[in-house]
Amino acid sequence: MLALSDTCRAAIMGHGGLCACLSPSALGHLRAIAGDVRIEAGQTLFQTGHAADALFGVRHGAVMLSRSLDGHRRQILSFHFSGDMLGFAAEGRHHCTATALGRASLCRIPLAELDQDLALQRHVHGILARNVGQALDMQVRLGRMNAAERVRSLLNELCSRLGGGRELHLPMRIAEMADYLGLRPETVSREMSALRQAGLVGSFSPDGVLAITDPTGL
Amino acid sequence: MLALSDTCRAAIMGHGGLCACLSPSALGHLRAIAGDVRIEAGQTLFQTGHAADALFGVRHGAVMLSRSLDGHRRQILSFHFSGDMLGFAAEGRHHCTATALGRASLCRIPLAELDQDLALQRHVHGILARNVGQALDMQVRLGRMNAAERVRSLLNELCSRLGGGRELHLPMRIAEMADYLGLRPETVSREMSALRQAGLVGSFSPDGVLAITDPTGL
DNA sequence: CGATACATTGAGGAGGGTCAATCCGGGTGG
């Protein structure tokens, strides 16, 4: 098992990552206080309304945050990959549910520990501010983009966040993309087919690998 | 002119307000560092991309945050009323534009001052976390609600935030509601008419006053 | 009193939802 600092450094994210831009001494402290969590695909890390007593950093795998409306309408709020943080809550209660998209491992930083560390606290504040910015991006997507634009912008986002050049490894299924974009799975599939016919992407293999034929064209 | 503490105390908001839950001594300090800003209807407080060097608290009036897509598609991200804070930015740049809905007065807290005050900083962190929660509410609205549900939830939100019992004073026009809800003005108007015919709301006078006939029915 | 700005209402059309059939790859069991 890799040490916390190693796994977090391994994350490419220049921004948004927790450990990426911490000093060695701060990293040492963080390693001392951070716990370890592993969850299987589909399991939840926390649920809406649960008490929030820790922040989490994704080491490996992918986690999604979601909320459901009257039980059968689901809105996926965000995807979190290696190096990303999640678990921010207001008034001590989680306002969404965190579910693993595949097997995932995370580090766990108790809020009590966070209160002790001023530098870490400021760092987390910056991450939180960026989270707000991403939430606003989503509002524009959901409020003012049509289906084709939504799918393209999602692929763009995933390309830049997951890297991987011409092979985009999607950790989620069409159904999750749809619930993230405010669309139906059929609509997402149709738009993907349109992109394929336009020569921008290749085939979408069932193990989640999508070939990006024309990265700039997206 | 009212003193800062007075005007902020006047704000009813139990949560989300800046001054509401500060101790008298903290309030004194805040009054010492906070500046004063007044803007006319339609004027902007800051714009996307501008350097962010201060937070703002609404004293009187209403302010909206918005972002525009290719110039002619606008998404309104949030409305801010008396007692609300705005101006949170990531990496020192504003990621949206703040526009006054009517004549508005605000207090201005330089970020440099904020760095000095630990208690205030923690307080602001809490407000920021709540802002994230509201942004997630919007994602559910925009992604998974139909037109009727969006309009009703907006009216509900405004009722609870603006108070005023059976007379809801709307500081924005139909066009702004539409750009907030991801709809067209005509659609919002139609849904309002439907609520009127259902007996839930009364007439919508051109000065922005909407009679709430059945507050619980919403 | 006309002019302007905005809300309202109507008619028609398009985008995306809904439902159902089909396809496709992988796993299972004979």
Add this chain to the structure above:
DNA sequence: CCACCCGGATTGACCCTCCTCAATGTATCG
């Protein structure tokens, strides 16, 4: 090794919600 099954992606046909465009109503202001 092959038939079968199963979950999910794909595709098609149809329909409904919301958008679009245009006309009308209405209050405010010069």
